[in-house]
Amino acid sequence: AQKVTQTQTSISVMEKTTVTMDCVYETQDSSYFLFWYKQTASGEIVFLIRQDSYKKENATVGHYSLNFQKPKSSIGLIITATQIEDSAVYFCAMRDSAGNKLTFGIGTRVLVRP
């Protein structure tokens, strides 16, 4: 069975700085997909960025990037030049190659202070 663990429950940073969130995962599959989602204050959940396990290059989208360390089963999310609107809960998720289930971590709450 898959498992996704986010150990940081909350992080507080100053605006315009960089925040890094951790996520480790467990899977028996050789091929899998990793995702980060953002839940805004209104409750809306939006997709941010994805890493396919067979790709060595870290994914980057806008000011979001990933630190994929496959030997450590780790997929960290890095947000650079944070803005107030980056304040949200961030979920790490995993999907295996065989099925179509997404397994989520419990989330990390980020507060960006002015």
Add this chain to the structure above:
Amino acid sequence: EAAVTQSPRNKVTVTGGNVTLSCRQTNSHNYMYWYRQDTGHGLRLIHYSYGAGNLQIGDVPDGYKATRTTQEDFFLLLELASPSQTSLYFCASKDRANTEVFFGKGTRLTVV
């Protein structure tokens, strides 16, 4: 972008009551999901479906039924609601080929 619409957005029911949560997606996605979100647990999968008439068991299915009547519509049924089912419920969908999942805005259910 895919549209996933949930109704109602808020619902209060009594213990033992019968509740149906509705979800419609308008992008002809094959897969639809029901999740519940609780503090300390994140998002947990209740049931999912890969097409009309299909139902797959998720990770926390006890006390829930679901039915996919059409490609667009997926319903979550609580036939004997209990206070432990008080939660925020999310519906989601995705295309067979596209691994990105799109979420609805959620339904807050309170069982008193």
